Every structure is written in structure tokens, then in C-alpha cells.
Amino acid sequence: MRFLSPARHRRAAWRLVLALACGATPAWAQVDPATAGPAAAPASPDTPAPAADEDDARPSGADTRRAARAARPPVTPRFEIELDAPEELHAFLLRHLDIQRFREQRSLDATELERLLSELPANARELIATRGYFAPRIEIGEPLPPTAAALAAAGQGPAPLGRIPVRVDPGPPTTVQSVQISFLGDIASDADAQAQREEIQREAALLAGQRFTQDQWDRTKTAALRRLTAQRYPGGRISSSLADVDGASASARLYVELDSGAHRRFGAIEIDGAQRYDREMSERIVRLTGLTPGSDYDLALLQQAQQRLLDSGYYDAAFVYVEPGAGGGALPVKVQLREAMRQKLVLGIGASTDNGARLSLEHIHNRLPGIGWRALSTLRFERQDSLAKTEWSSPLDKEGWRWVSLLQAAKQDTNQVETTSQRARFGRAQDGVEYDRSVYLQYDRARTLTDSERLSGIKGRIESSITANYAWSRERFDDPISPNRGHALAVELGVGSTLGITRKPFGRTQARWLGYFPLDREAELPSTVPGERATARPPTRLGRLALRLEGGAVIAERSTPVPDTQLFYAGGDASVRGYGLRDIGVVQPDGSVLAGRYKAVVSLEWQRPIWGDGVSRSPFEHVLFVDGGAVANRVSELDFLWGVGTGLRYNSPVGPLQVDIAYGVQPRKLRLHLSVGFVF
Numbered sequence: 001m002r003f004l005s006p007a008r009h010r011r012a013a014w015r016l017v018l019a020l021a022c023g024a025t026p027a028w029a030q031v032d033p034a035t036a037g038p039a040a041a042p043a044s045p046d047t048p049a050p051a052a053d054e055d056d057a058r059p060s061g062a063d064t065r066r067a068a069r070a071a072r073p074p075v076t077p078r079f080e081i082e083l084d085a086p087e088e089l090h091a092f093l094l095r096h097l098d099i100q101r102f103r104e105q106r107s108l109d110a111t112e113l114e115r116l117l118s119e120l121p122a123n124a125r126e127l128i129a130t131r132g133y134f135a136p137r138i139e140i141g142e143p144l145p146p147t148a149a150a151l152a153a154a155g156q157g158p159a160p161l162g163r164i165p166v167r168v169d170p171g172p173p174t175t176v177q178s179v180q181i182s183f184l185g186d187i188a189s190d191a192d193a194q195a196q197r198e199e200i201q202r203e204a205a206l207l208a209g210q211r212f213t214q215d216q217w218d219r220t221k222t223a224a225l226r227r228l229t230a231q232r233y234p235g236g237r238i239s240s241s242l243a244d245v246d247g248a249s250a251s252a253r254l255y256v257e258l259d260s261g262a263h264r265r266f267g268a269i270e271i272d273g274a275q276r277y278d279r280e281m282s283e284r285i286v287r288l289t290g291l292t293p294g295s296d297y298d299l300a301l302l303q304q305a306q307q308r309l310l311d312s313g314y315y316d317a318a319f320v321y322v323e324p325g326a327g328g329g330a331l332p333v334k335v336q337l338r339e340a341m342r343q344k345l346v347l348g349i350g351a352s353t354d355n356g357a358r359l360s361l362e363h364i365h366n367r368l369p370g371i372g373w374r375a376l377s378t379l380r381f382e383r384q385d386s387l388a389k390t391e392w393s394s395p396l397d398k399e400g401w402r403w404v405s406l407l408q409a410a411k412q413d414t415n416q417v418e419t420t421s422q423r424a425r426f427g428r429a430q431d432g433v434e435y436d437r438s439v440y441l442q443y444d445r446a447r448t449l450t451d452s453e454r455l456s457g458i459k460g461r462i463e464s465s466i467t468a469n470y471a472w473s474r475e476r477f478d479d480p481i482s483p484n485r486g487h488a489l490a491v492e493l494g495v496g497s498t499l500g501i502t503r504k505p506f507g508r509t510q511a512r513w514l515g516y517f518p519l520d521r522e523a524e525l526p527s528t529v530p531g532e533r534a535t536a537r538p539p540t541r542l543g544r545l546a547l548r549l550e551g552g553a554v555i556a557e558r559s560t561p562v563p564d565t566q567l568f569y570a571g572g573d574a575s576v577r578g579y580g581l582r583d584i585g586v587v588q589p590d591g592s593v594l595a596g597r598y599k600a601v602v603s604l605e606w607q608r609p610i611w612g613d614g615v616s617r618s619p620f621e622h623v624l625f626v627d628g629g630a631v632a633n634r635v636s637e638l639d640f641l642w643g644v645g646t647g648l649r650y651n652s653p654v655g656p657l658q659v660d661i662a663y664g665v666q667p668r669k670l671r672l673h674l675s676v677g678f679v680f
Contacts, residue, residue, distance in 0.1 A: 076153045077103045079113060079161045082144075085168035089128060093168065098123050106158070113161050124168065130214040133170035134247040141165035172250040174212040179204045180253070181224060184239055185260035186232075193232060193263075200227045204256065212252045217243055221256055228258050230299040234324035234331070235261035264297045266322070267330030273337035277314050277366070281395050285309055286320065286335060288400045290433045297322065297331060308431070309337070313374060314366055316340045342366050353674045354572045354581040356383030368392070373403075384414045384581065393429075401430045404440065410565075414582050416592035418454075421446040421565045427469075435474040442467050442494075446563035452590040463563040467496030467508065473680075477516070481655045481678060484544055487515040488680045498561050506556030508566055510599075514680055517545045543608035543621065550575075550601035558633075567595030570629035573673045575601060577627050578643020578664035580671070585631045596631035600638055603627045607649060623647040623658065641666050647673075 080103075083094055094100065099116045102108055121138040128136045146160035181201045187193045207220045221241055228236040239259040245252045269286055271279050285308050291301040302320045309318035317338040322331040348360040360380040368375055377390040389408035396402050406425040412418070427440020444467070449460030470493050477486035494508040519542035552568045571579035585593040605625040610618050624646050630638040647660030655677040662671050 076150065076160065078105060078108045078158075079103060079143075080146075080150070080163045082163050082165045083168065084166065086170060089131065089168060089170060092131070093124060093127060096127050108161070110161055117164065120166065124166075128168070128170055131170075132174045132212040133172075134174050134245050135171040135250065137169040137171065139167040141167070174245060174247075174250045174252050176207050176210055176212050176254060177251040178253050179207050179220065180255050182255070182257050183260065184257060185236070186263045187228070187236075187258075187260035190232075190263060193260075196227070196231055200224050200258070203227060204254075207254065212243070212245070217254065220254070224256055224258060228260060229324075232263050232296050232298075233260035234264055234297055234299075234322065237261070262329070264324070264331050265329060266291060266293055266295050266297060266301075267332040268293055269333045269335060271335045271337070273335075273339065276339045276342060278395070281314070282309060282335065282337060284396055284398065285312055286333070288396065288431075288433065291320075291333065293330070293333075302333075305335075309335075313364065313376070314340055340364075340366060352382075352573070353672050355385060358382045384412060386411045399430070400432055401428050403427075404429045404438070412582070414580075414593075415585070416451040416590070417594060418449045418460075419446055419564050420449075421563070423565065435472060437470070437472045439468075439470050442469055442496075444563045444565050446565045448564045448594070450588065450590060450592040450594075452592065461561070462500075463561040464499040465496050465506070465563050465566060466499060467494040467566070469494040475680060481653075482651045483516050483678065485516050485518050487513065489513050490680070498563075500561070502559075502561055504557060504560040506554060506560050506562055508552075508554050510552040510568075511550070512680070513549045515547050517547070519544060541609065541611065543606065546603075546605040546607060548601070548603040548605075550599065552599040554597040556597075562597070564595045567597060568599035568631055569593075569595050570599055570601050570631050573675050575627075576603070576629035576641065576643050577625065577645055577660055577662035577673045578669075578671055579629075579641065579667070584629045584641055586633055597633045598635055598638060599629070599631050600640070601627075601629040602640075619651045621649040621651065623649050623660065625660070625662075627662070643671075645673075 081094065081097070081099065083090060085093060097120065099120050102112075102116060117140055120140060124138050125136055141164070143162040143164055146162050150160045181204050183197060187197060204220055204224050207216060210216065221238060225236065225238055237259050239257040240255075241257070242255040243252055244255070269283050269291075271282055274282055286305040289301055289304040289308055291298075291305050295301075302322070306318050306320040309315050309320070315337050319334075319336040321334055323334070324331070342365070344362075344364045346360075346362040346364070348358070348362070350358045350360075352358065358380065359382075360378065362379075363375075363377045365375040365377075367373075371394075373392050373394050375390060375392045378387065380387045387408070387410045389406065389410075392405045394403040404425070404427055406423065408423040409421070410423075411420050422445045424443040425440050427438060429438035429440075430436065443464070445462070445464040447460050447462045449458070453460055471491070473488070473490035475486075475488040477483035477488065490512045492508075492510040495505070496508075497503055497505050554562055554567060556562060569582040569585050570576050571583035572581040576584060582595075583593065586596040587593055603625065605623060608622045608624075610620045610622055625644070627643045628640040630640045632638045642665040643662045644665065645660050645662030647658055649656050649658040656675075657677075658675045660673040660675075662673055663669070664671065
């Protein structure tokens with residue numbers, strides 16, 4: 001369950017970031033993987049190297065020409081353009097005006113320069129139009145004498161032709177008045193595709209009211225085509241498009257005609273590359289995403305199937321795709337696999353703002369002898385925590401269920417409290433299409449020792465318990481990597497009893513909810529159904545709000561000795577920023593911080609996009625947030641500790657990378673927090 005082990009997702013995000021930095025790129029579904037070309041065979045050590053010839057020491061003709069060019073003195077510009085234009089256009093025009101290509105042409109004379117200047121206004125208008133200005137005024141003044149520096153640089157060569165003053169007034173920017181999408185092909189009359197038609201129109205209407213630029217217009221057309229080909233119609237295309245610009249009113253009406261082609265469905269699943277592990281297992285993983293023969297073509301299902309194959313741990317690479325041009329109605333689903341080694345040993349070195357330096361060692365066995373289960377064993381050492389665990393899981397059955405088991409020993413040393421714990425778990429887990437769930441029995445044993453108890457010679461408290469648990473989670477985001485809207489919910493329920501001398505029942509529950517809310521306005525758009533109103537939410541510079549709520553409770557008599565590992569802490573990168581890991585708990589008279597029976601956490605974050613040039617949205621976002629958390633042994637004693645701060649967020653292809661500076665209101669201290677990847 002994602003809720004049970006968010007650290008697993010953070011580690012995966014770090015690996016993706018490192019892989020990207022090393023040159024590896026993610027394999028996207030629906031893309032036929034390229035085959036590597038033949039590598040050159042290495043020379044045999046028995047083959048003698050060719051003898052050096054005298055000519056080898058002589059410079060080649062190409063070397064001579066390069067040397068001559070390097071020795072050639074720099075060319076003095078024949079003229080200079082003195083451009084008076086708004087900052088937004090100044091560098092753009094100087095870089096792209098055609099006349100600039102002739103500045104260093106030695107043979108350029110005044111007659112040719114005059115011809116080039118006569119063409120400059122038309123060239124400038126074309127360039128300025130791509131930035132959304134269609135009524136510019138361009139004035140070319142009389143050439144001015146060259147500067148003394150230019151004359152001195154020319155030396156004995158031909159004198160520079162002077163400085164050309166050019167003034168550009170772009171006029172009012174053009175605003176997109178409307179975007180109209182029309183359809184050809186099966187999508188135009190297919191009732192089942194109504195939601196898809198409206199989604200395409202909704203996204204295209206996001207451009208309405210914004211400044212027109214060629215770049216934004218191209219992106220809108222590309223987005224409409226991608227939305228068309230993402231479901232049912234992989235062979236869709238743009239039949240025609242038009243930007244009708246009225247310079248007098250500085251407005252533009254945009255039109256796109258999409259031809260969907262035929263409605264396509266998935267065909268048989270074809271597996272290639274299954275050798276070590278059962279072909280049936282890989283096909284079962286694909287089918288459990290909802291991708292079955294006869295179902296509508298859906299790019300998202302291809303991507304989910306590909307990701308699930310990779311997440312299974314049995315494959316180093318997986319490509320799930322179809323060939324839209326394949327004949328017939330059904331599209332065969334092609335699955336190409338590169339299997340992982342049966343055993344793998346991974347040494348990891350890292351760091352976090354929560355727990356400092358980290359050293360880890362992982363051993364993976366993908367098929368244990370005799371039972372065929374997968375085993376993942378981990379050793380991890382951090383500044384405050386150390387951990388040893390082994391997790392075993394069976395292959396998936398037809399319903400997506402698998403048996404799971406866990407043995408774990410851990411040590412936590414923070415806030416004057418040392419906790420040594422052991423845990424054993426056995427149960428079943430299912431990663432479903434709509435939701436994930438698991439049921440399991442769990443044994444916990446924990447020994448807690450404060451610094452003051454250690455100095456007093458006390459051995460600390462030892463508590464143990466056994467519980468029956470059920471966990472459930474569901475995500476509904478528009479993007480699983482960098483969501484803009486949607487929500488997710490995860491819930492854990494457990495009942496059990498303490499063990500040892502005092503045996504008392506208790507219950508435990510924990511819940512987490514996360515929602516994203518775009519800060520935008522509704523805009524009306526053409527409806528695909530006569531008489532019905534359709535709306536769109538165009539993106540604004542306000543971005544989105546992210547609201548996170550967490551709660552936990554252990555319900556038992558006050559004297560029930562519940563193990564600390566079943567209680568709650570708060571604070572840290574993924575909890576309450578402005579506080580360290582497990583800083584928020586039940587404060588003892590000696591200053592130590594123990595876990596509590598009740599937890600409440602709230603976080604509100606404003607994620608606002610940064611616009612690079614005033615028109616195009618950059619991958620960076622500015623973040624403002626308020627976090628609050630409380631832990632206590634009674635509900636009435638919950639007292640929130642607050643953290644406020646700001647940060648910078650980079651939306652990379654593998655998920656967001658966020659750096660935050662948070663101020664803890666109660667301790668009055670600043671803390672740095674770093675998070676990688678989207679984690680729920």
C-alpha cells in the first residue's frame with residue numbers, strides 16, 4: 001500500500017532522478033523501442049597495429065584550413081543595427097532578423113545594404129507576429145556615421161557602412177477571442193466519445209482570453225491531437241487549422257478540425273522476452289490494469305501496464321505499445337520485456353534533510369528456491385535511524401492478490417528517546433485498478449528508553465502487541481506524476497491486544513487525505529450537445545492549492561501498554577515543515593519527546609507557476625505553505641505546532657523536486673526541507 005510505505009516511493013523517485021542525470025530516459029508507452037545498431041568489433045590483440053607512415057605526421061588539408069581560419073583576424077562588422085524596441089522583443093529581433101546574417105560579409109556595399117533594409121520591415125513583422133503583435137509600426141532612420149571604435153577596428157580595410165537606427169512599436173498584443181474545435185471521423189457521431197470530445201474542447205478553450213503567440217497556438221493544437229489519440233482513436237490527425245487574426249481589434253479566432261479515423265480496440269496480448277519468469281505472470285500484470293482484448297484503446301492503460309511491470313521488480317525494462325497502422329479492427333498489444341537478474345545486490349549512499357547521511361544495502365531475490373516467492377532484504381543506517389528487514393511476496397493470482405510477509409528490526413534515536421523495535425507481518429495485498437488494499441496480522445515489540453532513564457539505570461519500557469489490520473487507498477489525480485487537480489484517500493484500521501503480563505484490547509486507526517484545487521475561473525465553450533452548456537477552466541497565474549489532512553488514533557484504556565511503534569509522531573519533510581523528524585510528540589518533564597495516542601496534521605500549500613518570458617510557463621513554481629501538527633495522549637490535549645515557509649518547486653519528467661525554507665513558529669527556528677517526487 002502506498003500509504004503504508006511512502007519511503008518506497010521516495011526511493012524510487014530518487015532513483016529516477018539519478019537515472020535521468022546519468023542519461024537514462026523513461027520509456028514511454030506506445031513507442032516502439034529503438035533497436036541498437038551493431039557495435040564495432042574491438043580489435044584483436046593478435047592483430048598488429050598498422051605501421052606509422054611518414055604522411056601520418058604531416059598535417060592534413062583539413063588541418064591546414066582550420067589553422068588558416070584560426071589565424072585569420074576577426075571580421076569587423078560592416079554595419080550595426082541600433083534597435084529601439086521593448087525589452088520583450090529586443091534580443092529576439094536582433095537574434096532572428098535576416099539582415100543580421102550579412103553584418104560580417106566583407107563584400108557588402110551601400111547598394112546591397114539599402115536592399116536589405118527595404119526588406120527589414122516585412123521580416124520584422126513576420127517575427128513580431130509570432131509573439132502576438134499584428135499591427136506593429138517599424139521605422140528605419142537615416143544611417144548614422146560609424147563609431148570611432150568601429151573605424152579603428154576596420155584599419156586598412158573598407159570603412160564600415162554606419163549605424164542603422166530601427167524603431168519598433170509592436171502595438172497592442174493580440175488576444176485569443178475563441179477556440180473552435182470540430183470533428184471528423186467516428187468521434188463525431190460516437191455517443192460513447194462525448195466525454196472525450198468535451199475534454200478536447202475544454203483543453204483547447206484554455207487558450208481563450210490569453211495573449212496569442214505562435215508557440216501557444218502550436219502547443220494547443222498538439223495537446224488537442226494528443227487528447228484525441230489517447231483514447232479510442234490512435235490514428236487521429238489534424239485535418240486543418242486556421243488562426244483568423246483581426247489586426248484592427250487585436251483579436252484572434254482559432255479553428256482546428258480533427259479527423260479521428262476509425263474507433264480501435266485492443267487485441268491479443270503478445271509477450272516477448274519472458275524467459276526466467278513465467279509468461280503468464282507478465283500477462284496477468286497487464287490484464288490487471290484493465291487492459292484486456294476487446295476493450296477500447298487507451299494510452300493510459302498502456303502506460304499503467306508498463307509501469308506495473310516495472311514496479312513488480314521482475315523486469316529491468318518493459319515496453320507496452322500498439323502499432324496504430326496495423327490492419328484490422330483490433331490492435332495487438334505488444335509487450336517487450338528485459339528481465340531482471342534473479343538476484344541483485346544494491347549499495348546505496350544518500351542523504352536527506354530529515355535524517356542526514358544514509359548508507360543502505362539491498363539484496364533482491366526474484367525467485368526463492370522451492371516456493372518461487374520474491375524477497376527484498378534491506379540494511380539501512382542513518383543519523384537517527386537504523387533498520388534491518390526482509391519482505392517476501394508471492395506471485396500475483398488471477399485477481400491480483402498476493403501473499404506478503406515481513407520481518408523487521410529497527411532502532412530510532414531522537415529527541416532524547418531511544419526506541420528499539422521488532423515487527424512481524426503476514427497477510428494478503430492487492431494492487432487493483434480502482435484501489436489498493438491489504439489485510440494482515442502484525443506482531444509488534446518495542447523497548448523505549450529516555451536519556452534520563454538511562455542515567456538512572458532504568459532499562460526502559462518493553463511493550464508488545466498483536467493486531468489484525470485492514471488498509472485501503474484510492475487515488476484520483478489527473479496526473480500520477482505531477483497532479484494539478486484530484487484527490488486521494490488512504491485509511492488503516494486495526495484491532496488487537498497487548499501481550500505480556502498486562503493483556504488489554506485496543507483499536508488503532510489512521511487516515512490521510514490529499515486534494516489539489518486549481519485556482520481558476522470557468523469559461524463557456526462550444527458544447528457538443530445542442531442546448532447543453534459546457535465549461536472549461538483555463539489556467540491562470542494563480543496556480544493551485546494543495547490541502548493535506550492526516551489523523552490517527554489509538555483507542556484503549558489509559559493503562560493499556562501499547563508499543564511505541566503503534567503510536568504517533570509528527571514533524572519532518574513529509575509531515576510538518578519547520579520541525580525535525582519526530583519533533584512533535586508528547587513532551588516529558590525531562591524534555592524528551594514520546595509518541596502519542598492521537599495525531600492531527602493539516603497542511604495548506606499554494607503552488608504558483610513562474611512564467612519565464614511573460615507568455616510561456618516555465619517548469620518552476622513558487623510555493624507558500626502553512627503546516628500544523630499536534631500529538632497527544634488525549635484529544636483535549638491536542639495543541640497544534642505551526643510552521644510557515646516558502647520554496648521553489650521544479651516539475652521534472654519524473655515528478656516534482658521541491659526545496660523549502662520553513663520557520664517553526666514555536667521553536668522560532670528556520671529549517672531546510674528537500675522532497676523529491678510526488679508522494680501520497
